[in-house]
Amino acid sequence: xxxxxxxxxxxxxxxxxxxxxxxxxxxxxxxxxxxxxxxxxxxxxxxxxxxxxxxxxxxxxxxxxxxxxxxxxxxxxxxxxxxxxxxxxxxxxxxxxxxxxxxxxxxxxxxxxxxxxxxxxxxxxxxxxxxxxxxxxxxxxxxxxxxxxxxxxxxxxxxxxxxxxxxxxxxxxxxxxxxxxxxxxxxxxxxxxxxxxxxxxxxxxxxxxxxxxxxxxxxxxxxxxxxxxxxxxxxxxxxxxxxxxxxxxxxxxxxxxxxxxxxxxxxxxxxxxxxxxxxxxxxxxxxxxxxxxxxxxxxxxxxxxxxxxxxxxxxxxxxxxxxxxxxxxxxxxxxxxxxxxxxxxxxxxxxxxxxxxxxxxxxxxxxxxxxxxxxxxxxxxxxxxxxxxxxxxxxxxxxxxxxxxxxxxxxxxxxxxxxxxxxxxxxxxxxxxxxxxxxxxxxxxxxxxxxxx
Amino acid sequence: xxxxxxxxxxxxxxxxxxxxxxxxxxxxxxxxxxxxxxxxxxxxxxxxxxxxxxxxxxxxxxxxxxxxxxxxxxxxxxxxxxxxxxxxxxxxxxxxxxxxxxxxxxxxxxxxxxxxxxxxxxxxxxxxxxxxxxxxxxxxxxxxxxxxxxxxxxxxxxxxxxxxxxxxxxxxxxxxxxxxxxxxxxxxxxxxxxx
Numbered sequence: 001x002x003x004x005x006x007x008x009x010x011x012x013x014x015x016x017x018x019x020x021x022x023x024x025x026x027x028x029x030x031x032x033x034x035x036x037x038x039x040x041x042x043x044x045x046x047x048x049x050x051x052x053x054x055x056x057x058x059x060x061x062x063x064x065x066x067x068x069x070x071x072x073x074x075x076x077x078x079x080x081x082x083x084x085x086x087x088x089x090x091x092x093x094x095x096x097x098x099x100x101x102x103x104x105x106x107x108x109x110x111x112x113x114x115x116x117x118x119x120x121x122x123x124x125x126x127x128x129x130x131x132x133x134x135x136x137x138x139x140x141x142x143x144x145x146x147x148x149x150x151x152x153x154x155x156x157x158x159x160x161x162x163x164x165x166x167x168x169x170x171x172x173x174x175x176x177x178x179x180x181x182x183x184x185x186x187x188x189x190x191x192x193x194x195x196x197x198x199x200x201x202x203x204x205x206x207x208x209x210x211x212x213x214x215x216x217x218x219x220x221x222x223x224x225x226x227x228x229x230x231x232x233x234x235x236x237x238x239x240x241x242x243x244x245x246x247x248x249x250x251x252x253x254x255x256x257x258x259x260x261x262x263x264x265x266x267x268x269x270x271x272x273x274x275x276x277x278x279x280x281x282x283x284x285x286x287x288x289x290x291x292x293x294x295x296x297x298x299x300x301x302x303x304x305x306x307x308x309x310x311x312x313x314x315x316x317x318x319x320x321x322x323x324x325x326x327x328x329x330x331x332x333x334x335x336x337x338x339x340x341x342x343x344x345x346x347x348x349x350x351x352x353x354x355x356x357x358x359x360x361x362x363x364x365x366x367x368x369x370x371x372x373x374x375x376x377x378x379x380x381x382x383x384x385x386x387x388x389x390x391x392x393x394x395x396x397x398x399x400x401x402x403x404x405x406x407x408x409x410x411x412x413x414x415x416x417x418x419x420x421x422x423x424x425x426x427x428x429x430x431x432x433x434x435x436x437x438x439x440x441x442x443x444x445x446x447x448x449x450x451x452x453x
Numbered sequence: 454x455x456x457x458x459x460x461x462x463x464x465x466x467x468x469x470x471x472x473x474x475x476x477x478x479x480x481x482x483x484x485x486x487x488x489x490x491x492x493x494x495x496x497x498x499x500x501x502x503x504x505x506x507x508x509x510x511x512x513x514x515x516x517x518x519x520x521x522x523x524x525x526x527x528x529x530x531x532x533x534x535x536x537x538x539x540x541x542x543x544x545x546x547x548x549x550x551x552x553x554x555x556x557x558x559x560x561x562x563x564x565x566x567x568x569x570x571x572x573x574x575x576x577x578x579x580x581x582x583x584x585x586x587x588x589x590x591x592x593x594x595x596x597x598x599x600x601x602x603x604x605x606x607x608x609x610x611x612x613x614x615x616x617x618x619x620x621x622x623x624x625x626x627x628x629x630x631x632x633x634x635x636x637x638x639x640x641x642x643x644x645x646x647x648x
Contacts, residue, residue: 006636040643070486073523077563081613084622088614091523091563109629118628123638126648135633146645170645184643194643223646248647274648 002125003180005037012039012184015047016191021165025183025193030212032203036180038196041140042187046120049141050188053322054148058155062293065341066310068093069296075320078113079327085110086329093298098305098317098330104275105134108326112137116324126274133377136274137325145322147188149278149291150221150245157266159242161220165191171219172196175228177371177415195219199231211237222263226251227358227368233262241265247272250351253285271351273333276321280348288337288348295320297346298330299339305330313338313350358443359388362417369439375411379403385438392443393421401428464541465593466603469581472539473532476571480535484527486519494527495519498554501534506547515551522559528567529558529580536584545588553587564609579607 009019026034042050063069072093079086085107089096104111112121120139147170151161161169165185169192174181176198184194195217201207214237222241224232225248233255244259244267251269259267269282276295280288290297298307299314308314316333337348359367369386376384384398394416398408405424412422464472485491495517502514519527533554561583569576582604585592591600605611616622632638 002639003641004636004639006640011637038640038643070524074525074563077523077525081564084626091560109626109633112625112629114625118625118632121629121632121638122641123633124641124644137629137633140642143642143644150645172645172647174647186643194645196644225647228647245646270646272646272648277648278646 003036007037007039007041009037009039012037012041013187014041014043015187016185018165018191019185021191021193022183022185025168025195025217028213028216030205030209030216031183032181032197032209032213033205034181034183035203036182038180038182038184040144040184040187040194041122042144046139046141046144047187050144050148053141053145054151056294057148057152057292060152060293062290062344062346063296064344065346069293069320071294072296072319075327076329078115079329082113082115083111083327086327089329093296093319093330094305094307096329098300098332099328100332101134101275101334104136104326104331108135108137111326113324113327121325124274133373134274138323139325142277142321142323142325144186144188146277147186153268153281153291154243159266161189161192161242163190163192165193168193168195168217168219170194170221170223171214171217173199173222173224173228173232175199175224175231175366176368178374179370193217193219199228199235210235214239221245223247225249226255227366229259230255231366233258236262239263243268245270249357251282271335271348273318275326275331275333276318276323276328279316279318280351282351286350287342288351289342290346290348292321294322297339297348299337300330300332302336311338311340313352316348316351357439357441359386359416359439359441360392360443361415362392362419364392367415372412372415372439373437375415376408379408379411383437385440387439388441388443390442391421392416393423395423395425397425397427399427461544461590462541463590463593464539466578466581466585466595469536469539469584469592470574470577473536473577473580474571474574476532476535480531481528481568481571482531484519484524484531486522486524486527492531494530497531497534501537502547502550502554505537505542505550507543515554517554523563525565525567526558526562529562529565529570530554532567532570532580533558533584536580542588545590549588553584557583557587561609564613575607576609579604579609582607 013019025031073091076091076093080089122138124136124138126134126136169186169189177200179198181198181203182196186192186194199210204210218239220242223245226246229246241263243265244263247270256267270278271280271288272278278291279295280290282288296319298317300306300317301308302315313336316335316337318328318331318333321328335351337351340347340349357369359369361367380400380402381398382400387395396412405426409422409424483491484494498515498517499513503509503511565576570580571577586604591597
């Protein structure tokens, strides 16, 4: 189900009476053609919970090597007594079965704690870049907690996000055929501006406005994915962010250095999932430091619910979090790494599974796989794989029923162009593999066209 | 379970509930599990055992392995130390204490907020009955069958099993599904980065 606008600005920002910055960002003559509205929806009680959480992050007391976190028995007891899906579970973590994405996707309501206030429930539908589309339930507090999580990362470098209604604090930049865009504010940051924009010229009155708008508001933090950051670097706005935060797929070290040099700021690579948001952050190749002491990470054997040997690679499995609408017990992420303690801090080493996959259309323009997932989500596919060869031809395999090959071909042609050769294979049998959506490509960064300025 | 002899003067449940609810604040403090701050549950339990075994000099009669237990269990152990200060427990055999502290509370403790054991009448009754069952005596004035039946009626672990099968959970699931489709939920909230 797609997102819809259903709120007034008073409901989006219950505590923010001064919304002049919001109006300015929306009405700026150089601004994008925003297509959505959004707020953080924090009331007094929720804001206090964000503040309490921020305080716990400041102390950052992680579990020690070969130990489990002190909060685990209480957390498992709470899950067992308040979450339908966890009834009858053991209070010993290792006796709990692991959980897969499909189990949550089938019945998200069974994972809601009875302590969660349903009036606060929010729904986010993932695009399905690593699996079938899924509704993830959460609340305003677990969502707004992203900012204190980022602040705890930035604090290690003495970088501080300014508060108050004079600046744009965070700008999420996208580079897609289509995405939701909006201007918003942050209650946690005392009314500072939040932007979500798309670099696609179709979203702007004039292509030049992309530069003018970004330069005018000069956001303190720029977030996005490596594709977007490549496009942003080519667009080359004269902005001076305090930090850039890349996520969704692994940031290549060359791009990190290019961005650091061009924009003169620290560039972080986040490992995060929609199901639990931020997990770990990297400032150097191959080492991701865990961010959240309330999110316990195990590294398990991919087939058996057992830990791998200490320091060995296995599937990253998550327990904990602060979302009462989706408390996790041994959730298998589908991503692989080794867990090592470096200077007492737990880190993920050699994180794999999120390498950027490049696709090009017949004009050799970049096609974001998010757009592919979004377009294919209208079909009832149990899973699919898409591979692009060096000659741009596509191999597409799909599993499921209730759709025709011609309609699938039509959808892919709209994205890639009618001249692209396509080999389509449709099967009714279900996949047994963990990941039911897989993208691969023989294209690399040197095949990309420069972004038009 | 044996019926207590008259000479023992076994307290009835009301008396034990009253005693439990008188628990001083000192027994309700945050347990210390890693030697930093708070109450040493280990020391408190061992003091209680020394008193009940009338062996004041015994070097640590029980190792409760505090580091491996939930905070809720340690808190409940502390409350039990208070409950066992009732004079009755000095009159009876002490062979049950080790099992009680090491295994008797692990399952139920995380299911109840610690303060509820001393604030809530029903939870205080449950705790009284847990202790009577553990030491092998029926509460004063109750037969074995009565004691078992009344324990069942306040037993959190059994109650939760019943709730698991009740309609309430299904109704809530339906309500969540209904709200998932509503506009207000689907507008969601600010997204700050890509996932």
